[in-house]
Amino acid sequence: MSTDLPSRSDYSHMPADSSDGVTFDEATVERLLQLGISRRRFMSYCAGLASLLALPQSMVPRLAQAATSTTLPAVVYMSFQECTGCLESMVNSFAFSGGTTIDNLILNMISLDYQETLMAAAGDQAEERLLSVTAQSGYVLVVDGSIPARWDSGYFISGERSGVARFRDAAKNAALLVAVGTCASFGGLPKADPNPTDALSIGELMADLGISKPLINVSGCPPIPEVITGVILYYLSQGMPTLDSLRRPTVFYGDTVHEDCYRKESFEEGPLARAFDDPNSRKGKCLYMLGCKGPVTHNACSRVRWNQGISFPMMSGHGCIGCAEPDFWDRLNRNNEKGFYIPIAAGSGHSRGLPCDTCHDDNGGDDD
Amino acid sequence: MAATPNVIIDPVTRIEGHLRIQAHAVPDGMGGGTITDPGLSASTMVRGLEKILQGRDPRDAWAFTQRICGVCTVVHGLTSVRAVEHAIGIKVSKNADYIRNMMIGAQYVHDHVMHFYHLHALDWVDVVSAMKANPTRTAALARINNGTYKPNNGALPNAAYFQTVLNKLNNLVSRGQLGLFANGYWGHSAYKLSPEENLLLVSHYLEALAWAREVVKLHSVFGGKDPHPNLVVGGMPCTLSSNTGTINDDKGGTSLNTAGLATIKTAVARMKAFVDQVYLPDVLLVAKRYKEWADFGATAGNFLCYGEFPDPALVKREFTDGAIDYPAGYIIPQGVIWADAPTTLVPFDEKMVTENVAHAWYLGSDTGEHPSVGETELYYDGPLPDQGRNPDGTSKYMLDENARYSWIKSPRYDSQPMEVGPLAHILTMHARGGTANAQPTDKLVRGYVQQFWINPTAQGGLGLTFTQLNSTLGRIFCRVLETKIIADQIAGRAADRTLGTAAYAGWYQLYYNNKAGAYWNPNTFTRLQQPNLWPVQVGFGFTEAPRGALGHWVKLNRVSGLIDNYQCVVASQWNAGPRDLVGAPGPYEEALRGHVLADLKQPLEVLRTIHSFDPCIGCAVHIVDPDGKPLVQVDVNHGVCSTTRVSDMRCAS
Numbered sequence A: 001m002s003t004d005l006p007s008r009s010d011y012s013h014m015p016a017d018s019s020d021g022v023t024f025d026e027a028t029v030e031r032l033l034q035l036g037i038s039r040r041r042f043m044s045y046c047a048g049l050a051s052l053l054a055l056p057q058s059m060v061p062r063l064a065q066a067a068t069s070t071t072l073p074a075v076v077y078m079s080f081q082e083c084t085g086c087l088e089s090m091v092n093s094f095a096f097s098g099g100t101t102i103d104n105l106i107l108n109m110i111s112l113d114y115q116e117t118l119m120a121a122a123g124d125q126a127e128e129r130l131l132s133v134t135a136q137s138g139y140v141l142v143v144d145g146s147i148p149a150r151w152d153s154g155y156f157i158s159g160e161r162s163g164v165a166r167f168r169d170a171a172k173n174a175a176l177l178v179a180v181g182t183c184a185s186f187g188g189l190p191k192a193d194p195n196p197t198d199a200l201s202i203g204e205l206m207a208d209l210g211i212s213k214p215l216i217n218v219s220g221c222p223p224i225p226e227v228i229t230g231v232i233l234y235y236l237s238q239g240m241p242t243l244d245s246l247r248r249p250t251v252f253y254g255d256t257v258h259e260d261c262y263r264k265e266s267f268e269e270g271p272l273a274r275a276f277d278d279p280n281s282r283k284g285k286c287l288y289m290l291g292c293k294g295p296v297t298h299n300a301c302s303r304v305r306w307n308q309g310i311s312f313p314m315m316s317g318h319g320c321i322g323c324a325e326p327d328f329w330d331r332l333n334r335n336n337e338k339g340f341y342i343p344i345a346a347g348s349g350h351s352r353g354l355p356c357d358t359c360h361d362d363n364g365g366d367d368d
Numbered sequence B: 001m002a003a004t005p006n007v008i009i010d011p012v013t014r015i016e017g018h019l020r021i022q023a024h025a026v027p028d029g030m031g032g033g034t035i036t037d038p039g040l041s042a043s044t045m046v047r048g049l050e051k052i053l054q055g056r057d058p059r060d061a062w063a064f065t066q067r068i069c070g071v072c073t074v075v076h077g078l079t080s081v082r083a084v085e086h087a088i089g090i091k092v093s094k095n096a097d098y099i100r101n102m103m104i105g106a107q108y109v110h111d112h113v114m115h116f117y118h119l120h121a122l123d124w125v126d127v128v129s130a131m132k133a134n135p136t137r138t139a140a141l142a143r144i145n146n147g148t149y150k151p152n153n154g155a156l157p158n159a160a161y162f163q164t165v166l167n168k169l170n171n172l173v174s175r176g177q178l179g180l181f182a183n184g185y186w187g188h189s190a191y192k193l194s195p196e197e198n199l200l201l202v203s204h205y206l207e208a209l210a211w212a213r214e215v216v217k218l219h220s221v222f223g224g225k226d227p228h229p230n231l232v233v234g235g236m237p238c239t240l241s242s243n244t245g246t247i248n249d250d251k252g253g254t255s256l257n258t259a260g261l262a263t264i265k266t267a268v269a270r271m272k273a274f275v276d277q278v279y280l281p282d283v284l285l286v287a288k289r290y291k292e293w294a295d296f297g298a299t300a301g302n303f304l305c306y307g308e309f310p311d312p313a314l315v316k317r318e319f320t321d322g323a324i325d326y327p328a329g330y331i332i333p334q335g336v337i338w339a340d341a342p343t344t345l346v347p348f349d350e351k352m353v354t355e356n357v358a359h360a361w362y363l364g365s366d367t368g369e370h371p372s373v374g375e376t377e378l379y380y381d382g383p384l385p386d387q388g389r390n391p392d393g394t395s396k397y398m399l400d401e402n403a404r405y406s407w408i409k410s411p412r413y414d415s416q417p418m419e420v421g422p423l424a425h426i427l428t429m430h431a432r433g434g435t436a437n438a439q440p441t442d443k444l445v446r447g448y449v450q451q452f453w454i455n456p457t458a459q460g461g462l463g464l465t466f467t468q469l470n471s472t473l474g475r476i477f478c479r480v481l482e483t484k485i486i487a488d489q490i491a492g493r494a495a496d497r498t499l500g501t502a503a504y505a506g507w508y509q510l511y512y513n514n515k516a517g518a519y520w521n522p523n524t525f526t527r528l529q530q531p532n533l534w535p536v537q538v539g540f541g542f543t544e545a546p547r548g549a550l551g552h553w554v555k556l557n558r559v560s561g562l563i564d565n566y567q568c569v570v571a572s573q574w575n576a577g578p579r580d581l582v583g584a585p586g587p588y589e590e591a592l593r594g595h596v597l598a599d600l601k602q603p604l605e606v607l608r609t610i611h612s613f614d615p616c617i618g619c620a621v622h623i624v625d626p627d628g629k630p631l632v633q634v635d636v637n638h639g640v641c642s643t644t645r646v647s648d649m650r651c652a653s
């Protein structure tokens, strides 16, 4: 698109918050200005995005290109057994931490062609829309919610079609599937014991239906806003991200939240918070004894933080409840008990290289 | 089945959850028609949440129920927390109540604004017409309608600003990628705003997106994240930071440091400003153009409120352990209003709540007359999906009002279907305002109803009657009115001499003054280990959610200390529920009677009324437990106190 887009090397030394030295073709600048976005703000946005995605700054132009292409990538977003929390989260994701009020992803960076909670069309007109956009190929299919295994169970019907049929038809021409949220990624709440509706994760249903397509799990209940959009933009500009064994992008799910938690020093050396609102809670000491699942939960909460870097669960005084993991609702902790306030069992930490006494010695002599 | 439905909306979009609407309109011979009988409202998704809750730790229940709905994320969690607190006899500190009030209040403001702009506006605002607007004239309109509002770039909007919005729309069209705006009922004869009015509202649609992510920061500071912020039985998990400065590995601290408190203050100010400068004037503008909608969408006229926002300012006594003693006044009163006396508040008696499954896909009591200890099982006997259409294009999948047809049960109060939500809130406040117990907020409600709704147009009002509040337009109006009342309650308000109300500091300031106080009742987790001390076996927790009366009932096991049974009767269930055993339609169904449609293939008019309730169907569907009267005072099994369930919480082993 551009003849005077600078070469990548021009960017490699660019500080993350600067747009110095970046030039765009006139058409792109014009289009951005029409949308009320200055070149400078746009570049700082892309630089923030790159650092979030752990991309070298040399990738900024490619991100910028993906974000300003004349034809926006089509995204079809379908909801099944869900609570709309995942979508609410995505709607909050229009700016990056420390970023500007650059306009929203939904209107400017992707073409959100089907999303029942936000779209203008309803009923037959909505169904027509779904059929026509999924008749094209190459769209990204984002799914939230689990899906009941049996099409004839009646547990999910929309537009007179079962969840299974709706999903199968929409997946047919998709280039990529993104399971957003723990319900879609791992079955989540509907699949919690005893799984009354026989709910399946998207990956399980794909296996059942014999659909083999690239799938990215973006788990979390809900996922962090910037992680949802970050993963989509990563795919659009760089292709498939590296995934862990649960098909989650390692850039966001490679570490446990414990690893970046500012309370970690007291996890290792004490003192620990023993009750909510006790003096150690006010000091920001480790919430392990109050049930924190941080050491066994892979997510970016403590690094990226929530709602534009405002806070994350442990910073606001509550332990991690483990929402990004497959066993979120049914995890067995100490004494084989389930519960968000039951400390994780001894040994959970060993596998992660944590010191023994943090898990073993309840008394610890670490109260101060 | 009665006359074959010829108006079908499935899926109903711009709602939370999955909903199908069927109705029959008597054709007018020109493509339109009139709906003369009640419609049919069917929820088509179920998860079975209460079943999942059985046998769980009661401290965990809030996290499960929170996931009933990610839109009303705070209220479902808090209702559960309150139910467990009630079951084990724990009171919470003043700070916990201030924070809970602010979190529920912020949810009202956030949800109601987003409902108006993102879920409802496109029923009234024609985006295609907006593209014909003149930006200069739109800027002039903005100066009149929203004179003080400075959009997020910090300046009053001028012609260039509206040109930018136009460019955005043109961009979508020129790319041929209409995205979310594709396939709307654009150009429908029922759209009445001028191009400039349409463009102004489209610009606020966009502004509200950016605004929304700022106000949820309140939830994020107090609860660590949003949606689904963290809560805890016995108070709040957040606490004042010992380190007022930046949080880091060495200095530690919590989100309630100087920066966090400032974030909340800013969020509160933004809430109030947007409601005053944008949401309220915009609703009044739309109402002026669509006044005839005060004649459509009435329900039977019975309203129910559980009550919400216990006012910590009315606390009488603070206990040594941090717990406080009410009676507190509720900003939204608890009570019932019957159709034959719309200005009289009748006391609420929870024993009169029943549910029945006559038309819902569950096995269980059809009559809803008695509590049952048995379980209600999921039982789908509706039509099969995936059958395609008949050769003439009609549906093979049709729900029958005489059979079971929804995953929502029918709750009834004193055997009557009740409307809940903003209209009920305003009517109950209005009614209490006429009694000796009138709160300042009741006086404000009465003043605003008079000023904006009843006053003649010459005086700037809409010139409508009090009775007309029970309508599609009335629901929208009551929603913005309560948003204003609540935003001011959080942020504070000046004295109003005309209405005779004093200045109020607001919950944020009152909390701030008390911020060093207790956040959590330390007896809570100990208490959970002593089931023999629990005062009642069935805990009842309620909130008045943005969409209306929400109640959870939790029955704890006195041996294991775990949950035996859990039941929710929620707001949208009252409004969206199906017919009952005697065939009385639910509020959505009743409200469709009398609608005149210009085009049966584009049932915009039906959407307007359904959307005016702000459907939240995920909330409504999850019931699998005992039906009948939900509050059951079962004999308490004293003497059994062996639970080791929460012993882990003790420091010493």
Ligand code: SF4
Residues within 6 Å of the ligand: A081, A082, A083, A084, A085, A086, A144, A145, A180, A181, A182, A183, A184, A188, A189, A220, A221, A222, A223, B067, B070
């Ligand atoms: S993952 Fe969590 S937030 Fe997302 S739909 Fe499921 S319950 Fe809701």
Ligand code: SF4
Residues within 6 Å of the ligand: A257, A258, A259, A261, A262, A263, A264, A265, A267, A285, A286, A287, A288, A292, A293, A294, A295, A314, A319, A320
């Ligand atoms: S256990 Fe939890 S609170 Fe403690 S350091 Fe790890 S993540 Fe942070």
